Amino acid sequence: MLVGFGWTGAIMGQELCDAGLNVVALERGPWRDTATDFATGFAQDELRYMWRHHLFQNVADDTLTIRNNLNQEALPMRHLGAFLLGTGVGSGGVHWNGQIWRFLPSDFQTKSHNQQRYGKKSVSDHDLTVQDWGITYDELEPFYDQFDKLCGTSGKAGNLNGKIQPGGNPFEGPRSNEYPTPPMIQTYAPTLFGKAAAELGRHPFPHPTGNLSEAYTNPLGAQLGACTYCGFCEKFGCGNYSKASPQTTILPSLMAKSNFTLKTECEVLRVELTPDRKRATGVTYVNSAGEEFFQPAEMVILSAYILQNVRLLLLSGIGKPYDPKTGEGLVGKNYAYQTMSSVNVFFDDKILNPFIGAGAMATVIDDFNGDNFDHSGLGFIGGAYIAGMVTGGRPIEMIYTPQGTPAWGLEWKHAAANNYLRSFSVSVHGSCMSHRGNYLDLDPTYRDIHGRPMLRMTFDFTENEHKMSDYLTDRAAEVARAMNPREIKLNRRAGSFSIKPYQTTHNTGGAIMGDNPKNSVVNKYLQSWDVPNVFSMGAGAFPQNAGYNPTGTVAALAYQAAHEIRARYLNNPGPLVQA
Amino acid sequence: MSSEEKPDAKVHWDRRRFLIGGAIAGVGGMAAAAIHDGELGGPARTFRGSVPWQEGTADAPPGASGSGYIFFAPAEAAFIEAAVGRLIPNDEVGPGGLEAGVPFFLDRQLAGRFGRGDHYYLGGPWPKGTPEQGYQSRFSPAQLYRAAIAAIEKYMGANFNGGAFNKLAAEDQDKVLKGLESGEIKLDAGVDSKSFFEMLLQNTKEGYFSDPIYGGNKDMGAWKMIGFPGAHYNYKEWVPRHGERVTYPTVGLKGRPGWTET
Numbered sequence: 001m002l003v004g005f006g007w008t009g010a011i012m013g014q015e016l017c018d019a020g021l022n023v024v025a026l027e028r029g030p031w032r033d034t035a036t037d038f039a040t041g042f043a044q045d046e047l048r049y050m051w052r053h054h055l056f057q058n059v060a061d062d063t064l065t066i067r068n069n070l071n072q073e074a075l076p077m078r079h080l081g082a083f084l085l086g087t088g089v090g091s092g093g094v095h096w097n098g099q100i101w102r103f104l105p106s107d108f109q110t111k112s113h114n115q116q117r118y119g120k121k122s123v124s125d126h127d128l129t130v131q132d133w134g135i136t137y138d139e140l141e142p143f144y145d146q147f148d149k150l151c152g153t154s155g156k157a158g159n160l161n162g163k164i165q166p167g168g169n170p171f172e173g174p175r176s177n178e179y180p181t182p183p184m185i186q187t188y189a190p191t192l193f194g195k196a197a198a199e200l201g202r203h204p205f206p207h208p209t210g211n212l213s214e215a216y217t218n219p220l221g222a223q224l225g226a227c228t229y230c231g232f233c234e235k236f237g238c239g240n241y242s243k244a245s246p247q248t249t250i251l252p253s254l255m256a257k258s259n260f261t262l263k264t265e266c267e268v269l270r271v272e273l274t275p276d277r278k279r280a281t282g283v284t285y286v287n288s289a290g291e292e293f294f295q296p297a298e299m300v301i302l303s304a305y306i307l308q309n310v311r312l313l314l315l316s317g318i319g320k321p322y323d324p325k326t327g328e329g330l331v332g333k334n335y336a337y338q339t340m341s342s343v344n345v346f347f348d349d350k351i352l353n354p355f356i357g358a359g360a361m362a363t364v365i366d367d368f369n370g371d372n373f374d375h376s377g378l379g380f381i382g383g384a385y386i387a388g389m390v391t392g393g394r395p396i397e398m399i400y401t402p403q404g405t406p407a408w409g410l411e412w413k414h415a416a417a418n419n420y421l422r423s424f425s426v427s428v429h430g431s432c433m434s435h436r437g438n439y440l441d442l443d444p445t446y447r448d449i450h451g452r453p454m455l456r457m458t459f460d461f462t463e464n465e466h467k468m469s470d471y472l473t474d475r476a477a478e479v480a481r482a483m484n485p486r487e488i489k490l491n492r493r494a495g496s497f498s499i500k501p502y503q504t505t506h507n508t509g510g511a512i513m514g515d516n517p518k519n520s521v522v523n524k525y526l527q528s529w530d531v532p533n534v535f536s537m538g539a540g541a542f543p544q545n546a547g548y549n550p551t552g553t554v555a556a557l558a559y560q561a562a563h564e565i566r567a568r569y570l571n572n573p574g575p576l577v578q579a
Numbered sequence: 580m581s582s583e584e585k586p587d588a589k590v591h592w593d594r595r596r597f598l599i600g601g602a603i604a605g606v607g608g609m610a611a612a613a614i615h616d617g618e619l620g621g622p623a624r625t626f627r628g629s630v631p632w633q634e635g636t637a638d639a640p641p642g643a644s645g646s647g648y649i650f651f652a653p654a655e656a657a658f659i660e661a662a663v664g665r666l667i668p669n670d671e672v673g674p675g676g677l678e679a680g681v682p683f684f685l686d687r688q689l690a691g692r693f694g695r696g697d698h699y700y701l702g703g704p705w706p707k708g709t710p711e712q713g714y715q716s717r718f719s720p721a722q723l724y725r726a727a728i729a730a731i732e733k734y735m736g737a738n739f740n741g742g743a744f745n746k747l748a749a750e751d752q753d754k755v756l757k758g759l760e761s762g763e764i765k766l767d768a769g770v771d772s773k774s775f776f777e778m779l780l781q782n783t784k785e786g787y788f789s790d791p792i793y794g795g796n797k798d799m800g801a802w803k804m805i806g807f808p809g810a811h812y813n814y815k816e817w818v819p820r821h822g823e824r825v826t827y828p829t830v831g832l833k834g835r836p837g838w839t840e841t
Contacts, residue, residue: 355825
């Protein structure tokens with residue numbers, strides 16, 4: 001049975017139903033489909049979707065508590081801000097941007113790779129707790145490829161079977177196949193960014209995207225249409241069947257299967273275990289009428305968002321909770337995030353039309369991501385991609401004003417009027433290493449509507465992240481200046497993590513994967529070391545976060561888990577990796 | 580992989596109490612509100628064998644309707660109209676907040692789900708917290724507006740010769756707004772002046788730039804001022820036309836003036 005029905009739930013449902021299993025998915029939010037819920041007639045509504053959270057998780061029902069460090073009291077996130085959690089069928093897969101990345105081969109060996117190249121201190125300075133994933137890029141490549149084919153990802157390969165290709169990302173790991181569809185045509189601002197980056201000797205390429213450049217039929221027979229660049233993609237559902245989502249790629253096939261059952265408005269409270277705690281018997285869930293049920297299951301797949309999966313492990317007593325004081329325990333360990341900054345670019349003489357956009361409309365350089373550059377003497381590990389990106393020009397959120405402009409009054413209004421068409425933002429999408437003091441556990445004070453402890457997040461950016469982000473923001477500013485604008489504005493990643501401004505919904509860790517039960521919660525097939533008929537999907541498995549959007553890797557890990565379950569687990573249920 | 584759920588799998592009340600046990604004790608905070616916007620609260624549904632889809636249904640947006648204020652009392656409306664007029668003043672470049680209908684927008688927002696705190700967690704306890712922990716108040720947005728406007732007028736009574744906010748000269752109104760923005764003006768009745776200012780400014784920009792169906796952005800004047808053409812579905816022909824001004828007329832979700840005449 002599946003707990004949660006977004007990307008990983010849909011992928012696992014499809015794969016396991018194809019293997020002939022009877023699959024039940026429990027989703028706490030409502031059913032959603034394109035024609036009813038985000039039709040083009042009303043999808044382009046910034047107030048309703050972005051600011052009134054119409055498709056997002058409602059924190060009135062369920063939120064988490066947050067603090068920057070162990071000495072603070074965690075308080076509830078009373079309103080969504082930094083990250084925009086999903087709910088309902090398709091969940092975040094409905095309102096994501098469609099930015100489809102693979103992590104670098106070296107990202108999977110964060111500890112051993114950096115230690116070898118820069119010495120032991122590089123991975124232990126600043127109380128870092130980075131580790132290797134227990135898997136290689138090459139092992140995961142076929143499953144990245146599978147997700148690209150599902151989505152019809154639009155892009156240009158930079159490395160095909162080890163051969164560097166012009167026009168693509170020369171730093172990426174080898175791909176077995178070209179992207180299923182060609183890259184999107186770049187709008188003005190990304191084009192200017194690409195030209196400037198090339199003049200500086202960087203290697204610009206079009207952002208790989210699940211907003212499709214042309215019509216595509218995927219292996220399940222689902223048809224996607226060409227994107228119309230309406231600029232309402234991230235934080236919105238696509239009314240045009242142009243953005244890859246569970247709805248557009250999997251559900252037409254999966255929902256028609258007689259061995260698949262979906263129950264909506266049903267929230268799983270916990271996984272039930274046998275008295276010896278070595279086997280899950282099913283889950284207890286409650287529906288929107290408040291009725292409680294036990295759903296028996298041979299296999300329980302946690303396919304909710306990372307924050308829910310980790311919380312369910314903690315609430316169910318699966319694995320030992322992490323204690324930052326002793327460093328013992330693993331569930332909740334190595335929570336990480338994404339380190340975001342940006343540079344706003346203002347022109348006098350160029351009309352950029354920022355409202356012509358798409359969720360992944362960008363020209364990107366990857367020269368300073370991961371270990372694509374020499375970190376000697378820099379005092380940090382990790383990096384970021386730098387993107388001249390225009391996802392849209394939604395005016396409540398996306399008006400850029402020059403340095404020193406007040407937030408209101410006539411001067412603000414004039415700055416908005418003068419700069420809206422002539423400015424855009426270069427984004428710096430940085431990695432976030434894991435740290436001894438950053439973790440997830442259960443809150444001692446606050447409870448949700450079911451009476452369960454809320455999840456508590458203890459997180460702050462560390463010295464490693466601040467140094468990385470400053471260095472990368474300076475690299476972005478170089479490209480911005482090379483575009484010869486009137487002026488630029490640097491929005492550095494300064495101070496402590498704040499829950500208020502939107503940053504990104506890329507929460508990672510807490511149910512980390514690894515090569516043995518002493519360093520991880522799940523094995524490389526996302527199977528719990530402690531309770532082998534429980535699998536925990538999603539970015540919770542990341543031991544630290546790379547400088548890319550996580551969905552491609554989340555999906556590849558799910559496909560790999562499904563493959564292994566079909567190939568080996570079903571015949572011989574038990575641990576897929578011997579401890 | 581799982582057996583079908585059987586009717587007898589339903590946990591009876593006694594069993595349920597036993598299962599939840601001590602966890603239910605000491606629950607503070609809110610009971611589930613009856614129906615939320617968007618998610619949670621609809622009936623549980625089971626789907627099997629087909630994509631569920633019903634013709635003639637759509638999750639269309641609820642716009643603002645009527646005229647006059649529902650939420651604001653006259654004195655509150657006087658404050659809001661004056662404040663919004665300073666946050667976004669009117670001139671020949673483009674409409675002010677007042678001219679764009681922002682007070683009416685705010686009224687309908689505060690009278691509805693947003694005002695009730697439909698997407699806010701308001702359960703206790705309620706310590707103040709750090710700036711990084713964001714909104715920390717027991718007030719829903721509607722409660723915060725009501726309490727804050729009263730507290731500001733009370734502050735006015737002891738300052739600026741005791742005049743109401745809307746009677747002040749523009750520069751004095753700006754002084755008060757800056758004092759709220761910085762937190763230098765302290766309000767009583769448990770109102771955090773910075774939190775209120777932040778919400779008022781955000782909601783004012785929402786009313787100014789959101790689709791006209793919500794009651795602000797009158798005649799799409801704010802969109803026309805900046806050059807945003809509105810809710811267009813397809814810009815494909817403009818993608819390669821770098822640097823050109825898009826000539827599409829401005830449209831909202833309900834079209835544009837004159838649309839029905841062509």
